[in-house]
Amino acid sequence: RKEVEQDPGPFNVPEGATVAFNCTYSNSASQSFFWYRQDCRKEPKLLMSVYSSGNEDGRFTAQLNRASQYISLLIRDSKLSDSATYLCVVRLSNTGNQFYFGTGTSLTVIP
């Protein structure tokens, strides 16, 4: 079973739409949670860490549900520049601080 699972998409949404991605993780010992953004043929870049109480950064809102072991990312008012692959990442502290990556969800924002 994969440590982190995401719907690969693709999600094709019009500009201005709201889109949500979900991600599930299998290990209840997971300590830290993140969303990364990866553009085509580029390195992943940290979008936001996900805190237990949920957190917001501009148009982006991340939520964590430890009981159900899932993480979500909500993007409001989508921009063309939001088109990318979004990676869900968890860190397990009991394995020497290893990070586990989902395969990513592809988003295309259409004019």
Place this chain on the structure above:
Amino acid sequence: DGGITQSPKYLFRKEGQNVTLSCEQNLNHDAMYWYRQDPGQGLRLIYYSQIVNDFQKGDIAEGYSVSREKKESFPLTVTSAQKNPTAFYLCASSAPRSGRTYEQYFGPGTRLTVT
């Protein structure tokens, strides 16, 4: 500017040759990591190091070797024993931030093509 550098950006090698990928960071991070990414797949951990002179195998270490002689450097050697070395290789480093959580930062990657 603080960051992670990887060189070269593109690398071409003949089958049977060993090749070493460079990774340097000036973020003063203790932990460093090597991943490979294949088309349509997620990142897979090759090796990681939490401290100088120490490193551990990740999920796909066979055919690879690393060293960690300095805090800022974590080179990866792709040996001829690696069956499918053509991939996008990403180096990362991490450290705790504000005592709350670790965040991992990536270099720009090296695309290795072996023919």
